[in-house]
Amino acid sequence: MEQITHWINGTLDSTQSARGGDIYNPATGKISKRVAFGDAVTVDRAVDVATAAFSTWRHSSLTKRTQVLFAFRELVQANKEKIAALITAEHGKVLSDAAGEVTRGLEVVEFACGIPHLLKGGFSEEVSTGVDVYSIRQALGPVAIISPFNFPAMVPMWFFPVAIACGNTVIVKPSEKDPSAAMFMAELWKEAGLPDGVFNIVHGDKEVVDALLTHPGIKSISFVGSTPIARYVYETGTKAGKRVQALGGAKNHMVVLPDADLELAADAAINAGFGSAGERCMAISAIVAVEPIASALVARIKSRMARISVGDGTQNVDMGPLVSAVHRDKVASYIGAGVDSGATLVVDGRALDIAGDGFWLGPTLFDNVTPEMSIYKEEIFGPVLSVIRVDTYDEALSLVNSHQYGNGTAIFTNDGGAARRFQNEVEVGMVGINVPIPVPMAYYSFGGWKNSLFGDSHAHGTEGVQFFTRGKVVTSRWLDPSHGGINLGFPQND
Numbered sequence: 001m002e003q004i005t006h007w008i009n010g011t012l013d014s015t016q017s018a019r020g021g022d023i024y025n026p027a028t029g030k031i032s033k034r035v036a037f038g039d040a041v042t043v044d045r046a047v048d049v050a051t052a053a054f055s056t057w058r059h060s061s062l063t064k065r066t067q068v069l070f071a072f073r074e075l076v077q078a079n080k081e082k083i084a085a086l087i088t089a090e091h092g093k094v095l096s097d098a099a100g101e102v103t104r105g106l107e108v109v110e111f112a113c114g115i116p117h118l119l120k121g122g123f124s125e126e127v128s129t130g131v132d133v134y135s136i137r138q139a140l141g142p143v144a145i146i147s148p149f150n151f152p153a154m155v156p157m158w159f160f161p162v163a164i165a166c167g168n169t170v171i172v173k174p175s176e177k178d179p180s181a182a183m184f185m186a187e188l189w190k191e192a193g194l195p196d197g198v199f200n201i202v203h204g205d206k207e208v209v210d211a212l213l214t215h216p217g218i219k220s221i222s223f224v225g226s227t228p229i230a231r232y233v234y235e236t237g238t239k240a241g242k243r244v245q246a247l248g249g250a251k252n253h254m255v256v257l258p259d260a261d262l263e264l265a266a267d268a269a270i271n272a273g274f275g276s277a278g279e280r281c282m283a284i285s286a287i288v289a290v291e292p293i294a295s296a297l298v299a300r301i302k303s304r305m306a307r308i309s310v311g312d313g314t315q316n317v318d319m320g321p322l323v324s325a326v327h328r329d330k331v332a333s334y335i336g337a338g339v340d341s342g343a344t345l346v347v348d349g350r351a352l353d354i355a356g357d358g359f360w361l362g363p364t365l366f367d368n369v370t371p372e373m374s375i376y377k378e379e380i381f382g383p384v385l386s387v388i389r390v391d392t393y394d395e396a397l398s399l400v401n402s403h404q405y406g407n408g409t410a411i412f413t414n415d416g417g418a419a420r421r422f423q424n425e426v427e428v429g430m431v432g433i434n435v436p437i438p439v440p441m442a443y444y445s446f447g448g449w450k451n452s453l454f455g456d457s458h459a460h461g462t463e464g465v466q467f468f469t470r471g472k473v474v475t476s477r478w479l480d481p482s483h484g485g486i487n488l489g490f491p492q493n494d
Contacts, residue, residue, distance in 0.1 A: 010196025053197030105157030331382030
């Protein structure tokens with residue numbers, strides 16, 4: 001069985017580990033690999049290496065950094081199918097979803113290739129007699145990235161291209177459920193010419209996370225995961241004096257107004273609710289239908305769900321298994337809770353019949369969900385779609401704004417005035433208008449509001465550049481050689 005270990009200083013770590021974790025193929029339910037877990041000593045070694053590499057990498061020219069980034073971009077593009085296959089084998093999402101994940105991550109790499117322009121400072125000449133002032137942005141040092149299981153390639157790529165382009169060194173702690181994509185990208189970084197020690201990977205559980213959060217050599221933490229853990233990461237990291245951007249959970253609403261194109265809205269609900277088996281922070285999980293169109297919309301969604309094929313992600317299917325048996329059972333328990341609380345179960349994903357021991361759960365649809373129910377209040381992170389019926393736009397807006405999460409939202413309407421009002425009034429970080437999953441392009445920044453984000457900086461875009469650098473302002477004065485300065489061959493005044 002393949003053993004996955006740490007990547008430190010440009011090579012696989014040979015240190016033996018007493019602890020580790022099993023990696024499963026979600027489609028078969030069988031153990032496929034084993035990953036070594038590090039500890040505080042492992043983190044110390046990685047930080048020492050990253051610190052040593054920072055002393056050189058920070059002074060590398062912008063041209064050199066850009067050349068490495070371009071080379072890495074080409075290598076990832078050439079190996080997209082291999083990376084996607086690794087993701088499917090360990091996460092379970094279908095190959096098309098996995099390939100799309102890599103493509104979206106590449107957009108951040110391409111954005112970071114423009115780092116010479118992004119790091120340009122400002123300059124003011126002669127602010128006082130003979131005095132100039134200019135600003136520069138400088139790298140922080142070794143930074144840590146703690147990424148989740150649901151996007152093992154894309155989420156790390158939200159952060160490390162920008163961090164590396166800015167002159168930092170990086171330690172990634174990928175999810176122990178699907179670490180192979182990150183390991184493969186480490187090899188591609190080396191092939192692209194990135195100096196050893198600039199990009200490192202340490203595997204593990206809470207012990208490694210805590211070591212990263214408190215290590216004095218780590219200057220910042222970037223995290224994506226559930227809200228309780230995001231809060232813990234933020235509080236622990238900031239207490240240790242670090243910059244922290246911690247992206248948490250979500251309960252993304254899709255508001256459908258009576259004038260909306262219901263065919264378009266139903267298609268969007270299917271794609272946004274069940275893509276990647278609902279295991280994504282931008283998935284639509286709550287549809288707010290403004291009457292009198294709720295029943296018609298539910299009927300359209302139900303008819304489309306009957307055509308969703310579920311199976312091994314390597315095959316030509318629409319949806320794969322969930323990532324683990326534990327997570328599958330947790331999502332299934334929410335379905336039971338929804339029934340017990342009085343919601344109408346329109347399609348029951350627990351009735352899915354697939355042979356084998358994979359972590360299967362079919363698409364599920366609830367109607368007549370109310371705000372008091374756990375299936376509405378809590379993040380399920382699975383293929384469960386809830387429909388909440390309201391009578392007015394104001395009720396729909398209030399529902400979205402009163403929820404604890406504010407990651408993404410969408411409105412479906414043909415009324416430009418209503419859409420404009422919604423985008424201005426909704427208390428959510430990312431808004432789609434007739435777009436169900438409003439993930440911004442890499443030159444904008446990704447992040448939510450309320451309990452979906454802890455910290456002041458969103459991922460990638462200009463906010464990412466600012467997060468991975470700190471500003472410095474230089475005030476300079478040079479004596480004019482003609483006025484008593486050192487004689488450098490200029491004519492001197494008496």
